[in-house]
Amino acid sequence: MADERPARELTRVEAEERLGMVELVHRVLDRGALIHGDVIISVAGIDLVYVGLRVLLASAETMRQKQALPLRTPGRRAAGRDAAGRDAAGRDAAGRDAAGRDAAGRDAAGRDAAGQDDRARDG
């Protein structure tokens, strides 16, 4: 039986807590200095090379099922990649497609389809 209770609006405190968590995760996962070129961590026994928030927060099981993420064991080519290192979706190990755009549609310089640079106004 469907739950017919009306959706409850977040209180201001709850909304602020959620925003704080989003901001924290964004910074910890997408910003900060790197020691190595890649961030490598093990999820459920799989060595995972990830870039960005969406990959880290996806469950290992979801990753296995959808094969949406670039999985790699250091020193071995990831399963399901062709000779050019592209996966079934045509994306390379960095998640870029044949046109060099990443999953968010940005090119190698970080510009999106409209030419907007992530750090366009970086002071």
Next chain:
Amino acid sequence: MIARGMAEGLVAYAVLPQGVLPAPDVRGLEGAPTHAVEAEGLALWVSAHHHAPSPGAAAAQAHHAVVAAALEGGVTPVPLRFGQWLEDTAAAHRVLRERAAEWHETLERLAGMVELGVRAEPARAGSAARSVRGGAAMDGTAYMRSLLERHAERRATAADADALADALHAAGADWIRQKVVDARPAWLSAAYLVGRADAPPLRDALQRTARERAVGSFAVTGPWPPYSFT
């Protein structure tokens, strides 16, 4: 390479000047005690683990807690991104040797600084999201017209976000040392590097500007360790 079995590796959190050490009660991922590996005038804050910890929101919070403890100690650290794994102490010393010049320069640039974050949605963004609805009832011409209208509205919203970014920067120009702006059609995300003492007046100026411009939604977060300026 990830450590396996009982081999012990290090999770790294932040780089600080040599001699700046974590307090005994600063705990890292999975509650592990933290310590510093020191070399080349630098201190790399780490915790030892038998395996690379699993990622997740709690792990991200634990990582941030260590970096924040460094900032609260009075010295602005070079925050490291989550998931930095070193095989052993020798690897930590090797990294400190290789990156010493870069990290000394970054520590000098970030000294006395914190980061404030802004998330904003221009008032128009909500209507842009609602502009194409009920496609099943439209004929082809009406549908194409609605697409054109949505495109025009998205462009206008992006212009609003750009204008808001410019207004915020102008309002905080006296305090902002550096900025990173990510303006997308429906929202604006910005990070500002600012002196510790300047963070409160900058926050006030940003909030005042948002009120004056009747922004749809707006929040200032922080002060953060300067993750966005490494």
